[in-house]
Amino acid sequence: MTEAAINTFGRLNLRRYNLHVLGPLLALVALIVLGAMLNPNFLSYGNVTNVLARSAFIGIIAVGMTFVITAGGIDLSVGSMAAFVAGVMILGMNSLIPLMGVGIPLILVGMALALLTGFGAGLVNGVLISKVRIEAFIVTLGSMGIYRSLVTWLADGGTLSLNFDLRALYRPVYYGGFLGVAWPIIVFALVAIAGELLMRHTAFGRHCAAIGANEQVARYSAVNVDRARTATYVLLGALVGLATIMYVPRLGSASGSTGVLWELEAIAAVIIGGTVLKGGFGRIWGTVVGVLILSLIDNILNLASIVSPYLNGAIQGVVVILAVVLQREKKASEQ
Amino acid sequence: MEALLGLNGISHWFGPIQVLFDVNLELHPGEVHALIGENGAGKSTMMKIMSGYLQPTEGTLQLDGNPIRFGSLEDAEAAGIIMIHQEFNLALQLTVEENIFLGREKRRGLFLDQKAMQAESRALLERLNCPIDPRRKISDISVPNRQMVEIAKALGRDARVLIMDEPTAVLTNRETDTLLEQIDRLRKAGTAILYTSHKLNEVSRIADRVTVLRDGHKVLEAPSRELSEHRMAEAMVGRSLSTLFPAKAEAKSETVLEVRGLTVPGHVEDASFILHRGEVLGFAGLVGSGRTELMEGVVGLRNASGEVRVNGVSIKPGSALAAREAGLAYLTEDRKDKGLLLGKNLRENLTLLALDRFTRIAIDRRAEEQALSRAIEEFDIRAGDREMLAGNLSGGNQQKLLLAKTMLAEPDIVIIDEPTRGIDIGTKQQIYGFISRLAAEGKSVIVISSELPEVIGLATRVIVMARGRIAGELEGERITEDAILRLAMELAEPKAEVE
Numbered sequence: 150m151t152e153a154a155i156n157t158f159g160r161l162n163l164r165r166y167n168l169h170v171l172g173p174l175l176a177l178v179a180l181i182v183l184g185a186m187l188n189p190n191f192l193s194y195g196n197v198t199n200v201l202a203r204s205a206f207i208g209i210i211a212v213g214m215t216f217v218i219t220a221g222g223i224d225l226s227v228g229s230m231a232a233f234v235a236g237v238m239i240l241g242m243n244s245l246i247p248l249m250g251v252g253i254p255l256i257l258v259g260m261a262l263a264l265l266t267g268f269g270a271g272l273v274n275g276v277l278i279s280k281v282r283i284e285a286f287i288v289t290l291g292s293m294g295i296y297r298s299l300v301t302w303l304a305d306g307g308t309l310s311l312n313f314d315l316r317a318l319y320r321p322v323y324y325g326g327f328l329g330v331a332w333p334i335i336v337f338a339l340v341a342i343a344g345e346l347l348m349r350h351t352a353f354g355r356h357c358a359a360i361g362a363n364e365q366v367a368r369y370s371a372v373n374v375d376r377a378r379t380a381t382y383v384l385l386g387a388l389v390g391l392a393t394i395m396y397v398p399r400l401g402s403a404s405g406s407t408g409v410l411w412e413l414e415a416i417a418a419v420i421i422g423g424t425v426l427k428g429g430f431g432r433i434w435g436t437v438v439g440v441l442i443l444s445l446i447d448n449i450l451n452l453a454s455i456v457s458p459y460l461n462g463a464i465q466g467v468v469v470i471l472a473v474v475l476q477r478e479k480k481a482s483e484q
Numbered sequence: 485m486e487a488l489l490g491l492n493g494i495s496h497w498f499g500p501i502q503v504l505f506d507v508n509l510e511l512h513p514g515e516v517h518a519l520i521g522e523n524g525a526g527k528s529t530m531m532k533i534m535s536g537y538l539q540p541t542e543g544t545l546q547l548d549g550n551p552i553r554f555g556s557l558e559d560a561e562a563a564g565i566i567m568i569h570q571e572f573n574l575a576l577q578l579t580v581e582e583n584i585f586l587g588r589e590k591r592r593g594l595f596l597d598q599k600a601m602q603a604e605s606r607a608l609l610e611r612l613n614c615p616i617d618p619r620r621k622i623s624d625i626s627v628p629n630r631q632m633v634e635i636a637k638a639l640g641r642d643a644r645v646l647i648m649d650e651p652t653a654v655l656t657n658r659e660t661d662t663l664l665e666q667i668d669r670l671r672k673a674g675t676a677i678l679y680t681s682h683k684l685n686e687v688s689r690i691a692d693r694v695t696v697l698r699d700g701h702k703v704l705e706a707p708s709r710e711l712s713e714h715r716m717a718e719a720m721v722g723r724s725l726s727t728l729f730p731a732k733a734e735a736k737s738e739t740v741l742e743v744r745g746l747t748v749p750g751h752v753e754d755a756s757f758i759l760h761r762g763e764v765l766g767f768a769g770l771v772g773s774g775r776t777e778l779m780e781g782v783v784g785l786r787n788a789s790g791e792v793r794v795n796g797v798s799i800k801p802g803s804a805l806a807a808r809e810a811g812l813a814y815l816t817e818d819r820k821d822k823g824l825l826l827g828k829n830l831r832e833n834l835t836l837l838a839l840d841r842f843t844r845i846a847i848d849r850r851a852e853e854q855a856l857s858r859a860i861e862e863f864d865i866r867a868g869d870r871e872m873l874a875g876n877l878s879g880g881n882q883q884k885l886l887l888a889k890t891m892l893a894e895p896d897i898v899i900i901d902e903p904t905r906g907i908d909i910g911t912k913q914q915i916y917g918f919i920s921r922l923a924a925e926g927k928s929v930i931v932i933s934s935e936l937p938e939v940i941g942l943a944t945r946v947i948v949m950a951r952g953r954i955a956g957e958l959e960g961e962r963i964t965e966d967a968i969l970r971l972a973m974e975l976a977e978p979k980a981e982v983e
Contacts, residue, residue, distance in 0.1 A: 363821070
C-alpha cells in the first residue's frame with residue numbers, strides 16, 4: 150500500500166466519523182435555532198434555567214445509565230428507585246426532626262440517607278445480575294415493580310410530604326444557585342464532566358466498554374468482570390440518590406407516581422447520544438446532548454403552540470428511533 | 485472437459501486498494517481444486533466472489549460455459565454454488581434438522597412436515613458417515629459434527645460447487661481423515677470442490693489441482709501430484725523456507741511452575757506437572773482431552789481444585805487477576821471470541837490485559853501509543869492504519885497482536901494455546917521464532933497444539949493428555965509423532981464427542 154493511499158483512507162474515515170459524532174450536536178443546535186425562531190422568550194435566562202434544571206434529574210441518572218448500557222446491561226428500575234429513595238429520604242428526615250430539630254445537619258443526614266439508599270438499591274441490582282447471574286432486564290423489571298410498590302405502600306397510596314419548615318430550608322437546593330447558575334445545573338455539569346473523565350480516561354471506563362463488547366475477551370484479559378459490572382449498577386444507584394437529592398426540594402413530596410417513565414427517558418437519552426444499546430461503546434457527552442434534546446423538544450412544544458404538547462411523547466419516540474437508524478448506518482459504512 | 489464454474493480475469497479493489505490482479509480459476513466436476521496462499525493473499529475475496537457475496541470490480545464468471553452474474557448469495561445458491569464458512573453459519577439454538585432445512589422448510593398443508601425433514605436429514609448425514617440424531621441442538625454437538633451438518637446442509641441444497649474455507653482448521657487429525665474421506669466421496673459423485681487450507685499435507689492428499697495466490701496474484705497453478713509441499717510453501721511465501729523451527733534451547737533446572745493434583749470438574753482429573761525456567765513445554769492430546777481446560781484452571785479462568793505454585797508460592801485458585809499478578813499469562817486458542825475485541829482499535833486491544841501499567845488515575849494515552857508502536861515493530865504486526873479495528877486485521881496479524889497484548893503484561897510464564905491456528909506458513913515461522921526467543925530470554929513457555937510437528941519442533945519436553953488425565957511425558961529423542969499418538973489414544977478409544 151502506498152503512503153498516499155493510507156492518507157486518503159485516513160482522511161475519509163476521519164470525515165465520516167466526525168459527521169457521525171456531530172449528528173446529535175447538530176440536532177441540538179437545530180433545535181435551539183428552531184426554538185429561538187418560534188419564541189423570543191426561548192433564550193431568556195428564565196427559560197434556559199428552567200429547561201436545564203429540569204433536565205438535571207434525568208441527566209444525572211442518564212450519566213450512570215451510560216455506564217450500565219456500555220457494559221452491556223440495562224436498568225429499568227431507576228424511575229421507581231428514585232421514587233423509593235425520595236420516599237425513604239422524606240420519611241427518614243421527618244422522623245428525625247424530634248431528635249435533631251430542623252436544621253442543616255438534618256438535611257445533610259437526609260442527603261446521606263438518599264445516597265446510601267440509592268447505593269444499596271444499585272448494589273442489590275448489581276449483585277443479582279453479576280453474581281446470581283439473572284438477566285439484567287428481568288432483575289430490574291422486578292425491582293422496578295418492587296420499588297414502585299414499596300413507595301406506594303410507604304405513602305399508603307397517597308403522598309409523602311416533607312415537614313413544612315424543613316421544606317423551606319431545603320428549597321434553595323433546587324431553586325437557589327451559585328453565581329446565577331441553579332444548583333441542579335451545577336451538579337449535573339459536575340456529574341457529566343466526572344462521568345466523561347471516568348469513561349474515557351480510566352481503566353474502569355475501558356473495562357466497561359470491553360465487557361459490553363465481549364465479556365469473554367474481558368474475562369480472558371484478567372478483567373474482574375463481576376466487580377466492574379456490579380460497580381456500574383452501584384454507580385447508577387448512587388446517581389439516582391443524587392438526582393433525588395436535587396428533586397425532593399422541588400416539590401417537597403413523593404408519591405407512587407414520582408419518577409414514572411424516568412427510566413425510559415434516561416435510556417432514550419443514552420441511545421440518542423450514540424451509546425450502543427447492546428454495549429461496547431459509550432459516550433457521556435453524547436448522553437448529555439441526548440438529555441438536552443429531549444427536554445428541548447418538550448420545552449419548544451410547550452412554548453410554541455404549533456403542535457400539541459400532548460404529542461411530546463410521540464415526537465421523542467420518533468427521535469429515538471431515528472437516532473438508532475443513524476447509528477446502524479454508521480455501522481454499515483464502517484464495514 | 486468444460487469448466488463448471490470459471491473465473492476469468494478477476495480483479496478486485498477495496499476502496500483504493502487492489503486485492504486481486506487478473507486471476508483465472510476453473511472448477512471442474514469431480515475435481516478438488518485447492519486454493520492456497522498466506523493470510524491476506526486474496527483467497528477469501530476469491531471465495532466471496534465465487535459465492536456471490538462480492539461482485540468483482542473487473543472480470544467475469546462463467547457457469548457451464550455461459551457468462552453469469554451473481555447479484556447475491558441467493559443467486560449463487562440457486563445456481564448450486566454453496567460456500568461452507570470457517571465460522572459456521574448455524575443457528576446454535578436450533579436442531580440439526582431445523583438448520584439443514586432452514587429457509588426451505590418442508591410443509592404439509594399449513595404445518596411443518598417434521599417427519600419428512602428428519603428422515604431426509606438422517607439420510608444426508610448417513611451419506612456423510614455421521615450418525616447424529618437430527619433432533620439434537622447444534623449447541624449440544626461437537627465442532628466436527630457441526631462441520632458435517634454444514635456440509636449436509638449444502639448437500640441438501642443440491643450443491644454442484646462446494647466452496648470450503650479451511651474446513652479442517654478446527655478438526656483433529658482423525659476428524660480430518662473422516663472429512664477428507666467425505667470430500668473424496670463427493671468428488672466421485674461429481675461435485676466440483678474448491679478447498680482452502682493452511683495444512684499443506686492435506687492439500688497434497690486431497691487436491692487434484694492447486695492454485696497458489698500471493699498478494700492477489702496467481703503465482704502458480706499445477707496438478708497437485710507435480711508439487712511437493714515444500715514447493716507449495718515457497719510459492720506462497722515467495723522466498724525459500726530453510727528451517728521452520730528455530731533451534732531448541734536448553735532449559736534450566738529451576739522450577740517456576742508446579743501444578744499438583746489439579747482437577748477441573750468435568751474436564752480434568754488430578755493433573756500434576758512442573759515447568760522449568762527457560763523451557764518450552766509442549767502439551768499434546770486430542771481435542772477434548774482437557775488440555776485447554778487444564779490451563780484455564782491453572783490461570784484461574786475456571787473453577788479448579790488442587791494446587792498451583794509459581795516460584796514456590798501458592799496462588800489463589802479461580803482468580804485470573806491473582807494468576808496474572810503471579811506472572812502467569814494464558815493466550816487463548818479462540819482469538820476471535822476470547823482474545824481480541826474485534827470492534828475496538830489496536831491500541832485498546834493491546835493494553836487491555838496490562839491496563840494498570842498505563843494507569844495512575846487516568847490512562848496515559850501517550851504511553852499506550854508508544855507501546856503500540858513498539859509492539860507493531862517488535863511483533864511485525866502489519867496494519868494498514870494504526871486506527872484500524874482489530875477485526876479487520878488478517879488472522880496472522882491478529883495472532884501477533886494477541887501475542888503482543890499478552891507479552892505487555894510481562895509474564896514470566898506464558899501458556900500459548902494453539903499458537904498458529906488458521907495462520908499461514910510465513911507467519912507461523914515468525915511466531916515460532918518469538919516463542920523460542922521468549923525461552924531464550926529466560927521466560928518459560930507452555931505450548932498447547934493439535935499440530936504434532938509444531939509440538940515436536942518447538943518443545944524440549946512434551947506432556948500428552950488423554951480423557952482429562954495426563955497420559956505420559958516424553959523428552960528429547962523420545963518425542964516422536966508415533967509416541968505422542970500412542971499416549972493420546974492409550975486409554976481406550978475416546979468417544980467421538982468428548983467435547
